[in-house]
Amino acid sequence: xxxxxxxxxEPLDPAGREAYLAALDEGWAGPDRLYREGRRARMLLDxxxxxxxxxxxxxxxxxxxxxxxxxxxxxxxxxLAKGRARAGRRLVLSAVEHSSVIHAxxxxxxxxxxxxxxxxxxxxxxxxxxxxTELLAQPGPVGFxxxxxxxxxxxxxxxxxxxxxxxxxxxxxxxxxxAVSLGREPVPSGWSVxxxxxxKWGGPTGVGVLAVRKGSRFAADWPQDERERGWAPGxxxxxxxxxxxxxxxxxxxxxxxxxxxxxxxxxxxxxxxxELVPDVEVVGDPDDRVPHILTFSCLYASGEALLLELDxxxxxxxxxxxxxxxxxxxxxxxxxxxxxxxxxIRVSLPWDxxxxxxxxxxxxxxxAVRAARPEPELGRxxxxxxEPEPGESADASVVIDALGKxxxxxVIELGKRIGGVPVxxxxxxxxxDPAARLDIPxxxxxxxxxxxxxxxxxxxxxxALAYLVRRLR
Amino acid sequence: xxxxxxxxxEPLDPAGREAYLAALDEGWAGPDRLYREGRRARMLLDxxxxxxxxxxxxxxxxxxxxxxxxxxxxxxxxxLAKGRARAGRRLVLSAVEHSSVIHAxxxxxxxxxxxxxxxxxxxxxxxxxxxxTELLAQPGPVGFxxxxxxxxxxxxxxxxxxxxxxxxxxxxxxxxxxAVSLGREPVPSGWSVxxxxxxKWGGPTGVGVLAVRKGSRFAADWPQDERERGWAPGxxxxxxxxxxxxxxxxxxxxxxxxxxxxxxxxxxxxxxxxELVPDVEVVGDPDDRVPHILTFSCLYASGEALLLELDxxxxxxxxxxxxxxxxxxxxxxxxxxxxxxxxxIRVSLPWDxxxxxxxxxxxxxxxAVRAARPEPELGRxxxxxxEPEPGESADASVVIDALGKxxxxxVIELGKRIGGVPVxxxxxxxxxDPAARLDIPxxxxxxxxxxxxxxxxxxxxxxALAYLVRRLR
Numbered sequence: 001x002x003x004x005x006x007x008x009x010e011p012l013d014p015a016g017r018e019a020y021l022a023a024l025d026e027g028w029a030g031p032d033r034l035y036r037e038g039r040r041a042r043m044l045l046d047x048x049x050x051x052x053x054x055x056x057x058x059x060x061x062x063x064x065x066x067x068x069x070x071x072x073x074x075x076x077x078x079x080l081a082k083g084r085a086r087a088g089r090r091l092v093l094s095a096v097e098h099s100s101v102i103h104a105x106x107x108x109x110x111x112x113x114x115x116x117x118x119x120x121x122x123x124x125x126x127x128x129x130x131x132x133t134e135l136l137a138q139p140g141p142v143g144f145x146x147x148x149x150x151x152x153x154x155x156x157x158x159x160x161x162x163x164x165x166x167x168x169x170x171x172x173x174x175x176x177x178x179a180v181s182l183g184r185e186p187v188p189s190g191w192s193v194x195x196x197x198x199x200k201w202g203g204p205t206g207v208g209v210l211a212v213r214k215g216s217r218f219a220a221d222w223p224q225d226e227r228e229r230g231w232a233p234g235x236x237x238x239x240x241x242x243x244x245x246x247x248x249x250x251x252x253x254x255x256x257x258x259x260x261x262x263x264x265x266x267x268x269x270x271x272x273x274x275e276l277v278p279d280v281e282v283v284g285d286p287d288d289r290v291p292h293i294l295t296f297s298c299l300y301a302s303g304e305a306l307l308l309e310l311d312x313x314x315x316x317x318x319x320x321x322x323x324x325x326x327x328x329x330x331x332x333x334x335x336x337x338x339x340x341x342x343x344x345i346r347v348s349l350p351w352d353x354x355x356x357x358x359x360x361x362x363x364x365x366x367x368a369v370r371a372a373r374p375e376p377e378l379g380r381x382x383x384x385x386x387e388p389e390p391g392e393s394a395d396a397s398v399v400i401d402a403l404g405k406x407x408x409x410x411v412i413e414l415g416k417r418i419g420g421v422p423v424x425x426x427x428x429x430x431x432x433d434p435a436a437r438l439d440i441p442x443x444x445x446x447x448x449x450x451x452x453x454x455x456x457x458x459x460x461x462x463x464a465l466a467y468l469v470r471r472l473r
Numbered sequence: 474x475x476x477x478x479x480x481x482x483e484p485l486d487p488a489g490r491e492a493y494l495a496a497l498d499e500g501w502a503g504p505d506r507l508y509r510e511g512r513r514a515r516m517l518l519d520x521x522x523x524x525x526x527x528x529x530x531x532x533x534x535x536x537x538x539x540x541x542x543x544x545x546x547x548x549x550x551x552x553l554a555k556g557r558a559r560a561g562r563r564l565v566l567s568a569v570e571h572s573s574v575i576h577a578x579x580x581x582x583x584x585x586x587x588x589x590x591x592x593x594x595x596x597x598x599x600x601x602x603x604x605x606t607e608l609l610a611q612p613g614p615v616g617f618x619x620x621x622x623x624x625x626x627x628x629x630x631x632x633x634x635x636x637x638x639x640x641x642x643x644x645x646x647x648x649x650x651x652a653v654s655l656g657r658e659p660v661p662s663g664w665s666v667x668x669x670x671x672x673k674w675g676g677p678t679g680v681g682v683l684a685v686r687k688g689s690r691f692a693a694d695w696p697q698d699e700r701e702r703g704w705a706p707g708x709x710x711x712x713x714x715x716x717x718x719x720x721x722x723x724x725x726x727x728x729x730x731x732x733x734x735x736x737x738x739x740x741x742x743x744x745x746x747x748e749l750v751p752d753v754e755v756v757g758d759p760d761d762r763v764p765h766i767l768t769f770s771c772l773y774a775s776g777e778a779l780l781l782e783l784d785x786x787x788x789x790x791x792x793x794x795x796x797x798x799x800x801x802x803x804x805x806x807x808x809x810x811x812x813x814x815x816x817x818i819r820v821s822l823p824w825d826x827x828x829x830x831x832x833x834x835x836x837x838x839x840x841a842v843r844a845a846r847p848e849p850e851l852g853r854x855x856x857x858x859x860e861p862e863p864g865e866s867a868d869a870s871v872v873i874d875a876l877g878k879x880x881x882x883x884v885i886e887l888g889k890r891i892g893g894v895p896v897x898x899x900x901x902x903x904x905x906d907p908a909a910r911l912d913i914p915x916x917x918x919x920x921x922x923x924x925x926x927x928x929x930x931x932x933x934x935x936x937a938l939a940y941l942v943r944r945l946r
Contacts, residue, residue, distance in 0.1 A: 223550075
């Protein structure tokens, strides 16, 4: 198997594994204990904290270890929101934050009686600085601003220098979820709270990092616990923390070299995939992006089917398509970007990614996509264009009833039926799959047709809409 | 070193270690992923869940794994309190619950607008069923009742059969923190929520278990996260969970045999310590207790000094004395029991405890206690008893000003000065150390003097009291 889902988590780095095993023997005891085994564990924990703080660019006493990256984000968001509840209750997040940030923000807003406000992004998933400025300038003090270092689904880097300057100008603390980039990219600055996850940098599962700058207002919104400054309840997992710190140091030292290799490989993928596969949309910023992530979507394909075809061919990747998750809504990141969500695949390269594996992936992809398209011929050749009937007006709409059909079926129907509409004619697609909100406009953009908008359907639930498409060619 | 602090945590069990290493290779991926590595991790996680559920006596779909025992308790308490907030907001806990239960209960009560009510215990630390019944019968519906399986500081088993019957009678869900006993004792029944910690049964740090019976009202009071039924945010740590399950099975299979060995050794300690050390109080139930914990307190000794002396002699133990923790209040468990807190030592035997180590501990203890007593001769021989001055009345009080002096100094002063008071005379000790509230009455009980009670000191903070002691002999 070739594992291309490093952004979800990687196997434990060899240096980290060695550190873990050594610390299982030397650092298993509680570091708060006064006897020898406890003091030994404390020394290892202190060393791991110093080493990690140095990489993160903070003081050791600004850093705690949590039980996961998710916990680091949750505690960071809830602690900052509660600490700042008197200063401001509007919580401003980029619309493409990781779901853990958004869900914690929702809870924090509910608890503190505030509002969650999402800052829009451009088509590459980059936060719009102009609109972010407008949001910050609106009346009502802001509790905090959260912007990730780079996007976890499409790899686009966020403009953190400018964001940090805005945060400073409006005197709002900045929370940065740096899970995507820690160990691979230079660590951002200008934050009040920084969160990350060890399993994304080759450390073990079960370790997160949470750094809170001195002077930040930060208040526990969880049960009292003395350990880790009261910011992370439960016993610090010393062996796992030592493994995480060891892996982070090792990776940070080699990140430039590894990054060059990853960038070369994802650049190759970016260029070749649209050549090899018809009706594909590569998403995310082409240049200003983390080097190891490359994401694309395939018209007419189900993301789950594509993922399973690739698995069968020996490649492990992830997908932001709606049908691969337990919810039926497509990835909120793709939605905020307004790009195609069907047949979505994220390739994220592991640390030791090899060019030959990328070549093999490119070799296997066309067949996998073909197999994942229920109507493989769709889009491969232009559909024969029937003559319009004499006297048929452009307003004489054709209606496709795709109610109850899930992604990618509504778009497949659209692709099959557009040829039956005269150029200039309008086609109405009735659909209640939330993915259609993204995928029908994306289909129009990709195939050169004109998306006219949506109309509500009388007597139907809000999710059911009529999508109006004018045939242009 | 001889490690006698197993109740805080043990080194990873060899079978657990082996399982962890195997799962690092086989189960490192996200178990929610559809590709091969993810499916493999899912299979391991499912197997670990089945095995653990079988030991706990619950269904696999009633059990989730959390990032620590602390997290299991926090989520159990907060989830049950929120789920039951409409049914009842009085939260009834035994007064000797682990601090994680009490702190989570405090937060739950504050969030849901309820009250935390502590059920008193007897001198052995066992919850008083009569007083518990009174509490449950009081007006105002109860959200839940929390009673541990056995006490973590003194080893006393709680009467869970009777407690569960009471909970059923009053239709109140029962939360059981079974951290002390899982893997060592039969698993309790009658609970709605059960919590435990893998590091207490030879599993790795970083794994807790939280079981919630079908039909319990349970609601997330933390950010939304789909994993582990939404009860435990963050990625399940498959290798660590597999190690935990493996260790739990191994231990449960051998627990009876190991328990007999532990009981024999703690029974020996119980009998010998008072013979070897003067002015010592062994606490906890002599019979109905978990086999591996034995706790005692030494008059006139500082717990921290005693712990360090024992460490120097090669023994690792823990202490509930105030001066060993970062707070200045003594253990709330010892306080609820009303027993001596100074010079407190808990011996908790590891799984493979050996008789020769216990013998060596008994050999070393007298010298360690002597060295930890600032006035080693105190209590070793009876202080010469001065004749009362002619005309000196029993009410002519002698006053000891111990304000600002910390445990064990107020009691040491008392021991030194009691001889200067005529039999029948009253001595007033002015003290503001919170430990004095426990230790002066305990001193009276242990030395056969009469504790008359306390009086407030005018113009002094509430913590400062006059303790009145009548000399009887």
